Amino acid sequence: MKIALAGVSHHTASIELRERVAIDREAAASFAGELVRNGNGQTEAVVLSTCNRTELYIASGDGDAGEIADRALLALAGADADALAPVAYRLSDESAALHLFRVAAGLDSLVPGEGEILGQVRDAYEAGAPGAMLDRTFRMALHAGRRARLETAIGESPASVPAAAAALAQQVFEGLDGRRVVLVGAGRTSELTARNLRSRGATVTVVVNRTLEHAERLAAELGARALPLGDVAEAVTQADVVVSSTSAPGFVLTGDRLVSALRSRRGRPVLFVDLAVPRDVDPALASVDGCFVYDVDDLEAVVSASLEGRRAEAVHAERIVAAEAERFRAWQASLAVVPAIASLRALAEEIRSSELARVEGKLPESERAVVDTVTAQIVNKLLHLPTIRMKEAAVTPDGLVYADVVRYLFGLAEEDEA
Amino acid sequence: MAELLVWPALLAYGEAAFAYAGGLRGAGRYGRLGIWGVRIGWLAQTALLAVQATSSDGFPWGTWAGALNLLCWLVVTGYLAWGSNPRYRLLGIGVMPVAAALLVLAWMGGGTGVHNANGAGWALDVHVGLMLAAFASFTVAAAVALLYLFQERRLKRRDARLLRLRLPPLEALDRLAARVALVGLALLSAGIVVGLTRLEAGEIDVAMTVTVVLWALYAAALVLRREIGLQGRRLAWSLVAGFTLVGVVLPLTHFAS
Numbered sequence: 001m002k003i004a005l006a007g008v009s010h011h012t013a014s015i016e017l018r019e020r021v022a023i024d025r026e027a028a029a030s031f032a033g034e035l036v037r038n039g040n041g042q043t044e045a046v047v048l049s050t051c052n053r054t055e056l057y058i059a060s061g062d063g064d065a066g067e068i069a070d071r072a073l074l075a076l077a078g079a080d081a082d083a084l085a086p087v088a089y090r091l092s093d094e095s096a097a098l099h100l101f102r103v104a105a106g107l108d109s110l111v112p113g114e115g116e117i118l119g120q121v122r123d124a125y126e127a128g129a130p131g132a133m134l135d136r137t138f139r140m141a142l143h144a145g146r147r148a149r150l151e152t153a154i155g156e157s158p159a160s161v162p163a164a165a166a167a168l169a170q171q172v173f174e175g176l177d178g179r180r181v182v183l184v185g186a187g188r189t190s191e192l193t194a195r196n197l198r199s200r201g202a203t204v205t206v207v208v209n210r211t212l213e214h215a216e217r218l219a220a221e222l223g224a225r226a227l228p229l230g231d232v233a234e235a236v237t238q239a240d241v242v243v244s245s246t247s248a249p250g251f252v253l254t255g256d257r258l259v260s261a262l263r264s265r266r267g268r269p270v271l272f273v274d275l276a277v278p279r280d281v282d283p284a285l286a287s288v289d290g291c292f293v294y295d296v297d298d299l300e301a302v303v304s305a306s307l308e309g310r311r312a313e314a315v316h317a318e319r320i321v322a323a324e325a326e327r328f329r330a331w332q333a334s335l336a337v338v339p340a341i342a343s344l345r346a347l348a349e350e351i352r353s354s355e356l357a358r359v360e361g362k363l364p365e366s367e368r369a370v371v372d373t374v375t376a377q378i379v380n381k382l383l384h385l386p387t388i389r390m391k392e393a394a395v396t397p398d399g400l401v402y403a404d405v406v407r408y409l410f411g412l413a414e415e416d417e418a
Numbered sequence: 419m420a421e422l423l424v425w426p427a428l429l430a431y432g433e434a435a436f437a438y439a440g441g442l443r444g445a446g447r448y449g450r451l452g453i454w455g456v457r458i459g460w461l462a463q464t465a466l467l468a469v470q471a472t473s474s475d476g477f478p479w480g481t482w483a484g485a486l487n488l489l490c491w492l493v494v495t496g497y498l499a500w501g502s503n504p505r506y507r508l509l510g511i512g513v514m515p516v517a518a519a520l521l522v523l524a525w526m527g528g529g530t531g532v533h534n535a536n537g538a539g540w541a542l543d544v545h546v547g548l549m550l551a552a553f554a555s556f557t558v559a560a561a562v563a564l565l566y567l568f569q570e571r572r573l574k575r576r577d578a579r580l581l582r583l584r585l586p587p588l589e590a591l592d593r594l595a596a597r598v599a600l601v602g603l604a605l606l607s608a609g610i611v612v613g614l615t616r617l618e619a620g621e622i623d624v625a626m627t628v629t630v631v632l633w634a635l636y637a638a639a640l641v642l643r644r645e646i647g648l649q650g651r652r653l654a655w656s657l658v659a660g661f662t663l664v665g666v667v668l669p670l671t672h673f674a675s
Contacts, residue, residue, distance in 0.1 A: 157581050167581050172573065174589040267650030269588055290650050292573045301578035309582040 001133045001335075004065035005089075005096035006073040007048075007055030010110055012087045020080045021054040021073065023047065029127040035072055036129040043068060046128030046138060048103070050120045052110060057100065059133035066092055093332070097137050098325040104145030105321050106154060112310045113154030113317070118145040136331065144324035148317040157306030162193040164302045165273045165294070166200055169241050172269050172292060177201035182239040183224070184232060184253065185246035186214040189275045193243045194222060206235045210246065236270075237261040243273045244280040254282035262288045273299070333394040340403040341387050343412040348379045420473070423466035424530045428521050430459030431494070435514040438507070449507045456510065460494050463521070466530060467491055473532040477543035483527025485550055490520035492554030497561075500594065506586055512561035541616045548609030549629075553664050555602030556636070559595050560661030563654035566591040570651060592649050595657055596640065603636045625667060632663045 008018060023031065028047035035045035035058065044059040054076070058069040073088055074081040091099050099108070104121045106113040125138040149155045158164040166176075173179055179202040183190050186209045194204050204222040208229055209215035215226035227235055229252070236242050236253060246252055253272065262270065267290040274281040274295040286293040294302075352375050363371060390406065393399035406412065434455030440448040467488070470478045479488040497513045500506040524530055569585045585591075610633060613626075639656040642648035648656075 153582075156584075164581070168573075170587060171569070171580060171584065172588050174587045174593070266647045267652060268647065269650065286574060289652070294576055298576040298578075301576075302581055305578040306581050309579075 001059050001061040002065040003057065003059045003093050003096045003133060003137060004067075004069040005055055005057050005091045005099060006066070006069035007053060008073075008084060008088050009053035009055070009108065011108075012089060013084070017077075017080065017084055017087060018052070018054065020078070021049070021076045021084065022051070023049045023054070023076065025123055025127050028124060029129075031072075031076070032128040035068065039068065044129060044131035044134040045072075046124055046130050046134050048121060048124040050117065053103070053108075055100075055103075057096065057128075057134055057137070059131065059137075066090055094325065094329050097141070097328045097332075098321070100137065100141045101144040101321045101324055101328075102318075104141040105148035105317050106145070107148070107314055107317055107321060111159040111307070112314045113149070113152075113156075114159065115149075115155050118142065118149070121145065137328065140324060140328050140331075144321050147320050147324070151320060152313040152316040154310055154313040154317045157309050158303060159307060159310070161189075161275070161296070161299045161303060162196040164299045164306065165193050165243070165275075166196045168273075168292075168294060168299075168302065169197060169202070169271050170200070172271050173240060175201065178203060179240040180205045180238060181241045181243060182235045183207045183218070183222075184229075184236075184242060184244035184280060185209060185276065186211075186218040187245045187247075187275075190243045190245035191218060193245075193273060193275065197241060197243075198222070202241065205239070208232050208235055210248070233258045233261055237265070239270060241271045241273065242281075243275065245275040246280050247276070248280060249278060251282040252276075252280040253285065259285065259288060262291055265290060275299075330391075330395045333399065334391040336400055337390045337394045337403040340406055340412060341390060344386070344406055344410055345383060347410055347412065348383060352376065352379050420466055420469045420530060420532050423462050423469065424521070424525050427459045427462035427466060428518065428525070430455045430462060431514055431518040431521060434459065434510060435518055438510040438514055452510050452514070453507055456494060456498060456514065459517075460491075460498055463487075463491050463494065470530075470532055477546065478532070479529065479550075480542070480546060481527070481529055483524045483529025485529070485546065486520050486527065487524035487529040488547070489550045489554055489557075490517050490524060492551050493517050493520070493557045496554050496558040496598070506594075508583075508585055509558075509561050509565055512564050513558065516557065516561075539616070541612060545609055545612040545616070548605050548612060552602045552606035552609055553667070555598050555605060556657075556661055556664050559598040559602060559657050560664075562591055562595040562598060563657035563661075566595060566654045567651065567658075570654075588650070592653060596643055596649075596653060599636055599657055599660070600640055603633070603640060606633055606636070628663060628667045632660060632667055635660050635663065 008021060010018070028049050032045040032047050035056075036043050039045075039060060042061045043065075046057045048055045048057065054073070056069045056072050056076075058065045058072070060068055070088070070090060074085060077084040100121070102108045104118055106115070106117050109117055121138070122142055125142070128134070130138060158167045169176060169179070176197060179197075181194055181197050181202050181204045183194050183204060183206070186207055198204060204224040206225050206227055207215045207219040207222065208227045208231065209218075210229045212226060212228050215228075218224075219226040229246075232252065233255075236258065242253070244253060262285065269290045269292065272281045272285065272291065272293040274293065277296060279295050281293050281295070283293055283295075285291050356372060356375060359371070360368060386406065390402050393402045434452045437448045437452035437455055440451075470484075479485050493513060494517050497509060497517075500509065521530075565585060566588060569588055569591060572580050573588070586594075606629075610629065635656070639648065639653060639660070643653055
């Protein structure tokens with residue numbers, strides 16, 4: 001049985017082309033089912049479709065898996081098939097498996113190690129129509145993806161400014177559950193950051209804005225209280241995290257009153273995330289004990305260092321993926337000797353049973369069971385090492401010779417023909 | 419036999435100290451090597467203490483070198499309680515070189531061999547044990563406080579690599595340092611009370627005075643934390659200052675004898 005992959009990704013195709021072949025989970029399940037039905041039970045299919053890629057994984061024991069995958073991908077593109085064909089990639093067997101392993105580990109993603117892809121591969125596997133071959137391939141890919149995340153730090157660092165702000169808050173506070181977040185300015189960036197903090201357990205308590213109506217609208221969405229900009233100092237002194245993003249021309253959070261209010265916290269930490277340009281938060285606040293001030297440049301530097309770290313970790317993750325791909329190769333190679341092993345075991349069992357049948361009438365009932373067990377054990381022990389050796393040898397370039405030798409020595413080919 | 423156990427302990431502690439220093443570069447493997455070094459070293463030193471205890475009649479760590487040996491074990495035990503948690507492993511950067519140095523000094527002073535006990539009685543044995551346990555707690559508390567100051571400095575300086583080498587959150591370090599100091603204060607109080615039972619009039623010396631000052635410093639820091647919310651950098655510096663006094667008390671009480 002052969003595996004083939006046909007697909008497009010952000011590496012090869014524009015978003016316009018990727019949109020043409022992108023399908024949701026239900027459509028992917030139904031498309032995979034249709035491919036299996038058309039393959040007369042000899043075909044397995046899984047469709048992986050995310051915003052960055054659409055890939056069809058086909059395994060077929062009857063016909064050319066590559067051709068099936070290619071035709072199916074172009075069928076998905078419909079009228080855009082001609083535009084898609086030159087940018088689609090086609091891989092087979094070990095290359096296809098290695099590609100899937102890299103995808104699952106996040107090594108083929110736009111941001112190395114991004115967290116969602118492993119879940120998307122799992123969804124595709126669960127929604128697809130895998131048989132023995134694709135089932136094993138996808139399970140090994142998921143295992144490789146999990147190992148890459150567990151054994152390296154590839155997915156640990158934030159890859160965006162809002163995520164970096166939330167990760168920094170977690171370096172200051174022991175858990176974000178119930179932490180009070182104050183938003184100064186009701187812009188899109190501060191809202192995204194607030195939502196990121198909220199997803200980690202923090203609570204947005206106050207939204208402060210020059211235009212109170214804007215503050216009220218966002219506050220209603222976030223379950224917070226709206227205040228005018230004049231009350232900012234009062235709001236800030238109660239906060240754990242302050243996210244600021246106004247379009248004010250100068251510092252919004254500054255002044256002796258605010259400094260003395262912050263000093264009264266006696267070192268209780270507060271994190272200022274200043275996303276505005278020009279900046280909203282006076283950097284002098286950082287001199288107060290327990291106050292940490294990060295502006296956009298600082299956050300971008302953190303993201304940049306994180307991505308650099310992810311790329312360094314990707315080298316370790318590639319090693320893990322290569323080791324898993326090697327395991328896959330060994331498993332796939334061992335499949336080639338399975339028929340010879342099965343024939344050898346069947347022959348041995350046949351001889352054992354017939355010899356046992358010959359003496360059956362001569363043995364008392366109690367001894368018959370013992371002889372049955374003992375002969376079965378002898379057969380198993382005799383065949384154990386040749387079975388292991390044949391599987392091991394299958395991985396080597398001339399490995400199948402051993403299976404042929406076994407077939408020749410035991411007359412297995414003749415047995416099969418008979 | 420006892421002397422033979424010193425080397426595996428020392429080698430393992432040294433390996434752990436180097437591994438943790440390598441861990442500053444951000445790779446998780448160094449942390450794992452470090453913690454295994456600590457575990458193996460701790461087992462070897464525990465065996466060493468067991469041999470010393472079974473081969474002597476009475477308290478075998480009454481000499482200054484013996485006390486350092488026991489103090490080293492207590493420090494590592496205290497560290498192991500938290501160091502097994504990957505978030506706190508980097509505490510080992512501060513703790514393990516200190517532990518290795520203490521063990522070397524103990525070995526050089528003959529505190530890792532088997533000696534006859536001094537026969538001063540159980541009260542002194544309990545007193546010494548409690549005082550050493552308290553000093554060990556203060557050592558660990560100071561290491562946590564230093565880690566707090568290091569992390570706070572990185573946050574203040576807006577270090578771009580902050581998330582590549584992740585330390586425990588500031589709040590967690592602050593709370594942990596205070597808790598360990600509280601344990602140390604309780605042990606120190608108990609040690610002082612036991613010591614007072616065998617104190618005779620006119621016996622008060624410099625070491626005792628410094629010990630009382632030490633007790634007052636830790637008690638004040640913890641009371642202020644509770645009453646007026648003293649925390650963060652101020653608490654961390656108080657604990658580091660307390661540890662400096664520990665460094666004075668220990669030589670005064672043991673090295674001078």
